[in-house]
Amino acid sequence: MGAWFTRHMQTLVGALGRLSQHKLATLLTTLVIGIALALPACLHLLIANAQIATNNFDRAVDLSVFFKRPTAVEAVDRVAERLKQRRDVASIEIITAEEALKEFRRESGFGAALDALTDNPLPHALIVHPKGDYATAVHLEELAKDIRALPSVELVQLDTAWVNRLQAILEAIRRAIVLAAGLLALGVMAVVGNTIRLDIQNRRQEIEVTKLVGGSNAFVRRPFLYTGVWYGIGGALIAWLLTGIVVAVLREPVGKIAGLYGSGFQIQGLGLDPTLILLGAGIVLGWLGSFIAASRHLREIEPS
Amino acid sequence: MIRFDHIFKRYPNGREALSDLSLELAGGEMAFLTGHSGAGKSSLLKLIALIERPTRGQLIVNGQNVNGVPRSKVPAFRRQIGVVFQDHKLLHDRTIFDNVALPLIIAGVGGKEIAKRVRAALDQVGLLGREQSQPLELSTGEQQRVGIARAVVSKPAILIADEPTGNLDPDLSVEVMNIFRRFNEVGVTVLIASHDVLLLNRFPVRRVHLEGGRIVPSSDSQPVATPRTTPPAADSRAAADAWLAANPREGSGPRTPRESRLLDPGKFLGQEGDA
Numbered sequence: 270m271g272a273w274f275t276r277h278m279q280t281l282v283g284a285l286g287r288l289s290q291h292k293l294a295t296l297l298t299t300l301v302i303g304i305a306l307a308l309p310a311c312l313h314l315l316i317a318n319a320q321i322a323t324n325n326f327d328r329a330v331d332l333s334v335f336f337k338r339p340t341a342v343e344a345v346d347r348v349a350e351r352l353k354q355r356r357d358v359a360s361i362e363i364i365t366a367e368e369a370l371k372e373f374r375r376e377s378g379f380g381a382a383l384d385a386l387t388d389n390p391l392p393h394a395l396i397v398h399p400k401g402d403y404a405t406a407v408h409l410e411e412l413a414k415d416i417r418a419l420p421s422v423e424l425v426q427l428d429t430a431w432v433n434r435l436q437a438i439l440e441a442i443r444r445a446i447v448l449a450a451g452l453l454a455l456g457v458m459a460v461v462g463n464t465i466r467l468d469i470q471n472r473r474q475e476i477e478v479t480k481l482v483g484g485s486n487a488f489v490r491r492p493f494l495y496t497g498v499w500y501g502i503g504g505a506l507i508a509w510l511l512t513g514i515v516v517a518v519l520r521e522p523v524g525k526i527a528g529l530y531g532s533g534f535q536i537q538g539l540g541l542d543p544t545l546i547l548l549g550a551g552i553v554l555g556w557l558g559s560f561i562a563a564s565r566h567l568r569e570i571e572p573s
Numbered sequence: 574m575i576r577f578d579h580i581f582k583r584y585p586n587g588r589e590a591l592s593d594l595s596l597e598l599a600g601g602e603m604a605f606l607t608g609h610s611g612a613g614k615s616s617l618l619k620l621i622a623l624i625e626r627p628t629r630g631q632l633i634v635n636g637q638n639v640n641g642v643p644r645s646k647v648p649a650f651r652r653q654i655g656v657v658f659q660d661h662k663l664l665h666d667r668t669i670f671d672n673v674a675l676p677l678i679i680a681g682v683g684g685k686e687i688a689k690r691v692r693a694a695l696d697q698v699g700l701l702g703r704e705q706s707q708p709l710e711l712s713t714g715e716q717q718r719v720g721i722a723r724a725v726v727s728k729p730a731i732l733i734a735d736e737p738t739g740n741l742d743p744d745l746s747v748e749v750m751n752i753f754r755r756f757n758e759v760g761v762t763v764l765i766a767s768h769d770v771l772l773l774n775r776f777p778v779r780r781v782h783l784e785g786g787r788i789v790p791s792s793d794s795q796p797v798a799t800p801r802t803t804p805p806a807a808d809s810r811a812a813a814d815a816w817l818a819a820n821p822r823e824g825s826g827p828r829t830p831r832e833s834r835l836l837d838p839g840k841f842l843g844q845e846g847d848a
Contacts, residue, residue: 272683478662481622482676482723483652485645572624 277491284495295503298464302500302551303507305457309450310512310539310547316442317543322527322534332413333426334395338366340421345393348419352395357403357412362396369394392423406433454554457504461497461558469493469566481572486564493563494556501555505548512539574600574731574762575621580630582616582786590616591786594630598764600730603757605773606766608783614766617783618733621764622656623647635730652680655724655761657734661716663708669695669719670704676727694726695719698752714745721752725761732756734765738772746772 288295336345342365349361364372369391374380399412413427469476479489516538527534539547575598582591590613598604606614619625621634623642632639635653642650663672673694677687695701698718700711708716717737724732734753738746750765750772757763767773773780782789 272681275684276678276681474662475664475666478664479675479679480648481624481651481656481662482679483648483650483727484675484679485648488648488679 280491281495281498284492285499287492288496288499295500298460299500299503299507301460302457302504302555303511305453305460306504306508306547306551307511307515308453309446310508310543311515312442312446312449313543314512314516314537314539316439316446318523318536319439319442321537322532332397332399332409332416334397334416334422335424335426336393336395336421337423338392340393342393344421345395348421349395352397352416355412355415357400357408359398359400361398364394364396366391366393406436454550457501457551457554458558458561461500461555462562464500465493465497465559465562466566468496469563469570473570476567476570477572480570486567489567490560490563493559493567497555497557497559497563498552499555500559501551501553502548503551504555505551508547508551509539509544574598574602574635575764576631576633577617577620578631578633580620580632581628582613582620582625583628589786591620591627594786594788596781596788598762600762601757601760602779603754603763604765604779604781605776606764606781606783607768607770607773609768612783613786614768614783615735616786618656618735618764618766621731621733622654623650648679652676652727653729653731655727655729655732657717657720657724657732657737659736659739661708661720663716663719663723665708667708668704669700669706669708669711672708672719673722673726676723680727690726691722694722697725697755698722714741714748717741717745717749718752721749725756729761731762731764734763736767737765738767738769743772747775750776 334348336348345363345365349363352358353361366389370383370389373391374383397412397416399409403409403412409427413425416422417425476489516536520536523536524534575596577594577596580591580594581589583589594613594617596617606617608614616625620627620632620639623639626639634650637650639650664675670691673691674687677690682690691704692701695704698721700715700718700722703711703715708719711719717740721734721737724734732753737753738749741749746769753763753765754776
């Protein structure tokens with residue numbers, strides 16, 4: 270077991286040493302893998318940041334409920350109490366007609382014109398904040414329908430169109446990422462596999478000799494698998510660096526845009542989990558690519 | 574140890590390399606395989622190392638019928654056999670140590686044990702102290718000795734060699750043959766293919782003469798069999814002594830302990846146990 274472990278570590282380090290003997294070729298191969306891995310990583314960042322940027326979106330989908338005139342304030346209170354009991358409602362603000370008029374007078378600048386009115390033309394209103402879990406288009410429509418059914422309610426305003434659109438766009442991008450990631454993963458495996466294939470051709474004599482003195486296919490394959498793993502690790506590191514550069518370059522302009530919209534949004538880099546996934550994807554793809562190539566081509570090399 | 578029973582070997586191109594060949598080598602026996610090139614010597618050795626498989630007939634090597642060895646078990650099968658090649662087949666990007674250690678690494682032997690056994694094997698072929706050299710820094714004769722060290726380092730029961738002296742001058746050839754003799758003296762079954770009749774005449778060893786893929790009676794007058802228990806003939810011993818005297822190693826003690834160790838199978842390659 271100890272010898273076995275030592276042997277694997279030596280093979281692992283030996284593979285790295287061999288790669289470092291051909292620095293330029295190794296760098297170019299690793300760069301190709303890195304770029305292929307960086308593309309889905311960057312698309313992931315786009316989605317993740319879009320979600321963070323729209324995180325206040327459950328606040329943006331509040332429902333505005335306007336009551337028929339005349340409705341007594343007590344009746345409005347009763348409706349508010351009943352709605353609060355619902356499990357999909359987080360909280361409710363009551364805006365009475367008087368408060369609404371005061372606010373309107375203050376904000377609109379039509380103070381003098383309003384003074385001319387003998388009667389308050391504004392209805393009582395409620396602002397219903399749905400719970401975060403229920404801030405989906407389907408749930409909101411249901412909630413709005415229930416409130417509309419109340420006899421004292423005149424109008425329920427709910428703008429779910431933009432929510433639907435945003436969700437549709439994010440979903441489409443997410444699918445595109447999965448597709449792109451799949452294709453790029455195939456690309457990474459092809460790059461690693463082809464590199465390993467050339468490596469096997471160059472080391473034909475060594476492979477023959479090893480098989481002659483009793484090396485099994487698995488033994489002969491091992492250094493190539495570790496070489497593939499190193500390519501994967503190197504590619505993942507380059508991809509991580511590339512996404513870091515992208516985030517660093519975009520941080521200031523995106524912050525500026527967010528500032529113009531009155532948001533404190535800051536673009537986020539890859540977190541720990543996505544970084545580990547990136548590294549794991551690199552290792553698995555490098556291993557798989559070299560495994561396929563080595564299994565195919567090593568079998569053909571037999572001593573004669 | 575090795576038994577050919579009506580073996581035929583026909584290559585895909587239709588050439589029949591061996592036809593109806595029967596041959597038995599006892600454990601601990603040493604034999605020369607002679608014949609012109611194309612007589613089937615290499616094919617015979619390739620069958621033993623399972624580089625090729627017989628077309629027909631039974632071949633038993635070390636108690637195993639080669640026909641029953643599946644492809645996946647070929648590597649394990651080959652580990653019982655040491656093979657020496659005319660062109661050494663050393664790996665030129667590795668040190669002598671790493672070249673000799675390769676069979677042990679494959680067998681999964683531990684690091685300390687590897688160092689010990691590699692040094693013992695290099696000592697056997699007179700190359701102790703050259704572990705860190707590269708193969709191309711060595712002479713052809715030395716490279717061939719490295720090849721032998723690699724073949725014996727895992728203590729195989731069978732040692733086969735295909736024209737091991739093909740590229741060597743007469744003096745070096747005698748050296749190499751003496752090394753093979755010494756391994757035979759400690760119980761290894763040795764089969765050497767060579768067409769160098771002048772060289773072989775210096776060693777009183779069983780001859781197997783091949784012609785056109787068949788065994789034919791040897792044309793020269795050498796004795797047919799020499800069991801390993803028979804002491805080496807005087808001229809062989811003299812040649813070995815001459816070689817040992819001409820190749821003193823630093824730190825090597827007096828002749829007697831070396832000789833006795835070489836002749837004691839229990840201490841073969843510094844190991845206890847089987848050989």
